[in-house]
Amino acid sequence: xxxxxxxxxxxxxxxxxxxxxxxxxxxxxxxxxxxxxxxxxxxxxxxxxxxxxxxxxxxxxxxxxxxxxxxxxxxxxxxxxxxxxxxxxxxxxxxxxxxxxxxxxxxxxxxxxxxxxxxxxxxxxxxxxxxxxxxxxxxxxxxxxxxxxxxxxxxxxxxxxxxxxxxxxxxxxxxxxxxxxxxxxxxxxxxxxxxxxxxxxxxxxxxxxxxxxxxxxxxxxxxxxxxxxxxxxxxxxxxxxxxxxxxxxxxxxxxxxxxxxxxxxxxxxxxxxxxxxxxxxxxxxxxxxxxxxxxxxxxxxxxxxxxxx
Amino acid sequence: xxxxxxxxxxxxxxxxxxxxxxxxxxxxxxxxxxxxxxxxxxxxxxxxxxxxxxxxxxxxxxxxxxxxxxxxxxxxxxxxxxxxxxxxxxxxxxxxxxxxxxxxxxxxxxxxxxxxxxxxxxxxxxxxxxxxxxxxxxxxxxxxxxxxxxxxxxxxxxxxxxxxxxxxxxxxxxxxxxxxxxxxxxxxxxxxxxxxxxxxxxxxxxxxxxxxxxxxxxxxxxxxxxxxxxxxxxxxxxxxxxxxxxxxxxxxxxxxxxxxxxxxxxxxxxxxxxxxxxxxxxxxxxxxxxxxxxxxxxxxxxxxxxxxxxxxxxxxxxxxxxxxx
Numbered sequence: 001x002x003x004x005x006x007x008x009x010x011x012x013x014x015x016x017x018x019x020x021x022x023x024x025x026x027x028x029x030x031x032x033x034x035x036x037x038x039x040x041x042x043x044x045x046x047x048x049x050x051x052x053x054x055x056x057x058x059x060x061x062x063x064x065x066x067x068x069x070x071x072x073x074x075x076x077x078x079x080x081x082x083x084x085x086x087x088x089x090x091x092x093x094x095x096x097x098x099x100x101x102x103x104x105x106x107x108x109x110x111x112x113x114x115x116x117x118x119x120x121x122x123x124x125x126x127x128x129x130x131x132x133x134x135x136x137x138x139x140x141x142x143x144x145x146x147x148x149x150x151x152x153x154x155x156x157x158x159x160x161x162x163x164x165x166x167x168x169x170x171x172x173x174x175x176x177x178x179x180x181x182x183x184x185x186x187x188x189x190x191x192x193x194x195x196x197x198x199x200x201x202x203x204x205x206x207x208x209x210x211x212x213x214x215x216x217x218x219x220x221x222x223x224x225x226x227x228x229x230x231x232x233x234x235x236x237x238x239x240x241x242x243x244x245x246x247x248x249x250x251x252x253x254x255x256x257x258x259x260x261x262x263x264x265x266x267x268x269x270x271x272x273x274x275x276x277x278x279x280x281x282x283x284x285x286x287x288x289x290x291x292x293x294x295x296x297x298x299x300x301x302x303x304x305x306x307x308x309x
Numbered sequence: 310x311x312x313x314x315x316x317x318x319x320x321x322x323x324x325x326x327x328x329x330x331x332x333x334x335x336x337x338x339x340x341x342x343x344x345x346x347x348x349x350x351x352x353x354x355x356x357x358x359x360x361x362x363x364x365x366x367x368x369x370x371x372x373x374x375x376x377x378x379x380x381x382x383x384x385x386x387x388x389x390x391x392x393x394x395x396x397x398x399x400x401x402x403x404x405x406x407x408x409x410x411x412x413x414x415x416x417x418x419x420x421x422x423x424x425x426x427x428x429x430x431x432x433x434x435x436x437x438x439x440x441x442x443x444x445x446x447x448x449x450x451x452x453x454x455x456x457x458x459x460x461x462x463x464x465x466x467x468x469x470x471x472x473x474x475x476x477x478x479x480x481x482x483x484x485x486x487x488x489x490x491x492x493x494x495x496x497x498x499x500x501x502x503x504x505x506x507x508x509x510x511x512x513x514x515x516x517x518x519x520x521x522x523x524x525x526x527x528x529x530x531x532x533x534x535x536x537x538x539x540x541x542x543x544x545x546x547x548x549x550x551x552x553x554x555x556x557x558x559x560x561x562x563x564x565x566x567x568x569x570x571x572x573x574x575x576x577x578x579x580x581x582x583x584x585x586x587x588x589x590x591x592x593x594x595x596x597x598x599x600x601x602x603x604x605x606x607x608x609x610x611x612x613x614x615x616x617x618x619x620x621x622x623x624x625x626x627x628x629x630x631x632x633x634x
Contacts, residue, residue, distance in 0.1 A: 244572055286454065
């Protein structure tokens with residue numbers, strides 16, 4: 001399993017800048033050439049805006065007990081609550097407006113996904129660059145750990161960590177970071193190994209620049225394109241895995257209801273035909289993940305010169 | 310070859326040893342099972358008595374050594390909840406999980422390979438593009454939500470298939486399985502499809518990439534020039550060459566199917582070991598958690614090892630590259 005991934009990462013090179021326009025500009029123009037990717041980007045922006053502004057745009061605060069009434073429980077979409085609020089997406093068993101609960105859930109799911117992906121990105125990047133730059137036993141050790149970890153299914157590693165660490169937001173984030181860092185480390189190492197032999201690194205070394213400076217100011221920026229692609233896919237993966245863990249009751253606590261927990265709450269009502277409690281949070285999750293993947297797919301096509309003719 | 314085998318075997322052993330320490334140490338830190346098992350009214354003396362009976366009063370390293378010594382003999386402790394050997398509790402559930410994983414594997418081969426072949430032969434057709442778009446969905450949809458939607462559609466709305474449980478297993482030709490009856494297949498249908506979707510997407514992508522690459526090769530042109538039918542060129546010449554990576558990945562993914570069965574089993578109340586582990590984590594039934602994790606880790610290592618060895622037998626380039634570096 002390790003062969004093809006390492007190879008494709010290894011041969012990825014930054015796109016040669018065209019003489020006329022800057023490479024960033026070209027990449028942006030190319031991105032907007034695909035209508036599917038633009039739809040993905042628009043959806044993603046919408047999701048992010050909802051997540052960021054959830055407390056201000058939600059019809060009610062679903063976790064303020066003064067605002068919800070258990071008598072409004074399990075109302076189908078479109079009914080009015082006793083206080084005149086319309087439940088556009090129905091209400092759950094506690095009488096919460098599902099639309100508001102989804103907005104808040106998106107906020108938590110996205111936050112957990114993005115934070116864990118960013119920390120994993122930082123950790124994996126440093127490990128991958130150290131492995132590529134120093135080589136020898138450091139490289140062997142780090143990459144062996146990466147190989148071994150990637151040979152286990154992600155959910156199994158997450159289960160071990162949750163069983164070991166217990167439950168809670170911080171523990172879930174730690175589990176997600178542990179699952180993800182190896183992908184970044186492998187990608188960065190592959191790219192860095194190629195970049196390291198280039199003239200600009202030689203030039204920087206001749207100028208007697210310090211090692212950290214060469215690593216982070218010269219090597220790192222040139223390793224970024226494949227990292228960006230991996231990062232988008234990993235954020236989606238992290239959100240899905242967090243939702244899965246929360247659905248199993250092993251993820252976020254009930255006080256931080258992510259989309260996975262909302263779906264789990266509605267599960268028992270699904271069999272009696274009250275589909276909306278599970279269905280709509282699932283759609284929100286789906287839109288988020290698919291939007292990220294659409295954007296990631298297009299980024300991969302743009303940033304991978306092997307697909308260029 | 311022997312050197313390669315020994316090296317891989319040592320690596321597998323090391324990983325297993327490290328995992329056993331991690332799992333044991335970690336699970337030890339989760340919580341005190343005594344607080345859960347014994348009624349809160351129990352006196353301090355009764356609690357101490359129970360602690361001693363379960364071996365929880367010993368120092369940590371001693372508990373680990375006892376654990377290791379017993380584990381080597383196939384004894385992973387007694388379940389606090391079932392009051393039975395943990396390994397026995399898990400082995401009782403294992404056939405159900407294996408059955409689910411194997412049926413999912415069947416769907417993966419039955420649908421993944423032909424669809425991937427089609428998409429690879431006609432990459433620019435509408436059908437080919439639809440298959441690829443579908444495979445992106447198969448990858449990115451969280452499997453638990455797909456499971457819920459399957460229940461909603463086929464069990465609640467259409468009422469065609471049962472949503473939960475496994476049919477009573479029947480023994481035939483010495484194999485006990487629920488698949489000998491039509492009712493068994495009805496029950497396994499939704500969970501196995503749910504479990505298989507991600508794998509089908511993966512196999513579609515692999516097959517498509519392999520076919521597209523192989524179709525440009527000289528041997529395909531040669532076979533065509535000989536006047537062979539399209540069916541024979543693809544069915545014999547192309548398939549033979551793309552099957553190695555597909556079979557390898559399928560082998561590796563068996564471990565992942567067994568691990569991901571945790572999710573599917575929880576949704577469909579399938580009485581396998583995946584459902585058991587979730588219950589046991591919540592009940593702090595430490596021996597079961599440890600035994601499940603150790604056994605799944607062992608299975609995954611075993612599968613990886615077997616696939617690696619098989620691969621190096623089939624493809625000498627792998628073996629040569631590895632011993633050269």
